[in-house]
Amino acid sequence: MSRRFRLFLAQMNPVMGDIEGNAAQIRDLWEAGREAGADMVAVPEMALTGYQPQDLVRKPAFVAHATAALDRLVEGLDEGPALGVGLPVWPPGCEKPFNAYIVAQNGRVLAENLKHHLPNYKVFDEKRYFEAGPISGPYSVNGVRIGTPICEDAWYEDVPETQAETGAEILVVPNGSPYFRGKQDVRYNVVVARVVETGLPLAYLNLVGGQDDQIFDGASFVINPGGALACHLPSFETATEMVEFEERQDGWRARPGRKAPQPEDHAADYQAMVLGTRDYMHKAGFERALLGLSGGIDSAIVAAIATDALGPENVHCVMLPSEYTSPTSLEDAAAVAHNLGCHLDEVPISGPRAAVTDALAHLFAGSEPDITEENIQSRLRGLLLMAISNKFGAMLLTTGNKSEVAVGYATIYGDMSGGYNPVKDLYKTRLFETCRWRNANHVDWFKGPAGEVIPPRVIDKPPTAELREDQKDEDSLPPYPVLDDILERLIDHEQSVAEVVAAGHDRETVKQVERLIYLSEYKRFQSAPGARLSQRAFWLDRRYPIVNRWRDPS
């Protein structure tokens, strides 16, 4: 009879800092694994505390709480499978804690794995929070030797290789790997390389769920020696899977299991925004969202995302027309709310606007109307929406896309008001395409209706802020395809002005965009967090000084 190993993968969604709640979830998952006859139940990196805990782990009381919760979990493990769980551990005398993965069985700890490679790039600052551990060797569960590189440890050869050389038969890798567009291909490449080098099957187990701007997409998978995919869990949903490994003449192999289809590109971005919005709201204690619905495309897609995340009954849309609001905008806002099944109220801003104009008349006498008056409209909308939020307890969502956020094309304390921005990392040209994707596609966990929820007219009409007569975005900004290409080069690829010009752009336009990016750093610093979709999202991926006189002389 060949040797077997039954690994229960639990792609779970912890809540940051809810140590007791996460411990209860982990205990339930362990029981489900025991029922199913597992040898080992694995949950992802830092599942006990939530990931990334940032400076929380520098607070000894936080780490002590996690340790106490772990001790209780371990003590409660009666006869049954081993449990692998991620948490910070802080041995006495160490300057910082370790990022650890504890494996326990039958009431006692079998192994303590410490993360060796601490990621310190993009959104990661683990060298700030953690001590790097030595490479941890394999441990035995029911007679099978398991090696556990912790997330980044699997991105280098040395940890898996050392574990294989010291007897590991299967690699189980717990991860806290946040989404960016195209990341799954990066993970396959990394994992296949480790499988080829070690000759061992590798189970890649990821977290799922939103945490501030980051979205953990799950999509856990198992690769066999030779590179074949044995099983794949769904993206953006919690899931469990029993993976059956057996030892054959040519070594350990995982039996083929579920292969959930994986979303790509617009499908993945949209689901990331829905999950990010749902988890930000729910984990922060909000059931209901509120937004200004203008009849434009930005607020339409945010309304769709919020509805898919929270359900139409939990999304309150408000149209706040002025004398510049066209009949088309009124109709389009009504159509979006109707298609999504959300409640729509109308609150005209003409009265408050007249009151503000009146109040300032003695100061502004003799000056010409300019952007000041335009911004007052935007700020009145922000004020009224925040009043509705205060009164009824829904969180205000803000709607600026990445193109607008990049050049500061938004009014601070006006349309930038709000707690979360689902589309903050989505350039306008991609936003159009993503609306088309949503109109043609639906996923079963979305709470909004299937079908063409965003009328094509909303997608096709020229974007306008409607803050003065006949205003169009293109009066102030280059056409979006041009703007987005310049932005992607300057921001996502950090190209020089000379390189952007060499790619075919007009120098004056590039310099104008560069100027707007640097000038609006203060707005981004004060802006709401949003769903991270790229490798260069505003906040942790791209950190620039606010006061900065440097301009590219190239």
Ligand SMILES: Nc1ncnc2c1ncn2[C@@H]1O[C@H](COP(=O)(O)OP(=O)(O)OC[C@H]2O[C@@H]([n+]3cccc(C(=O)O)c3)[C@H](O)[C@@H]2O)[C@@H](O)[C@H]1O
């Ligand atoms: N470095 C700095 N650090 C901190 N604060 C700084 C600052 N520089 C300016 N400021 C402050 O910021 C103010 C200027 O910013 P702000 O008041 O936003 O005004 P501003 O950026 O001049 O105008 C808003 C822009 O957003 C556009 N827009 C587009 C789409 C929609 C909407 C909408 O509202 O619905 C608006 C609008 O057309 C206009 O171009 C200054 O008066 C000053 O108080």
Ligand SMILES: Nc1ncnc2c1ncn2[C@@H]1O[C@H](COP(=O)(O)OP(=O)(O)OP(=O)(O)O)[C@@H](O)[C@H]1O
């Ligand atoms: N008349 C309005 N009623 C309600 N909210 C509004 C109104 N005008 C603007 N807003 C709010 O301010 C935000 C910014 O306006 P903006 O014009 O940039 O976006 P949009 O109208 O949704 O899309 P687009 O830029 O494509 O016209 C809107 O998304 C909306 O939340």
Ligand SMILES: NC(=O)CC[C@H](N)C(=O)O
């Ligand atoms: N938690 C981690 O170590 C994350 C780093 C890893 N390379 C990833 O993004 O997938």
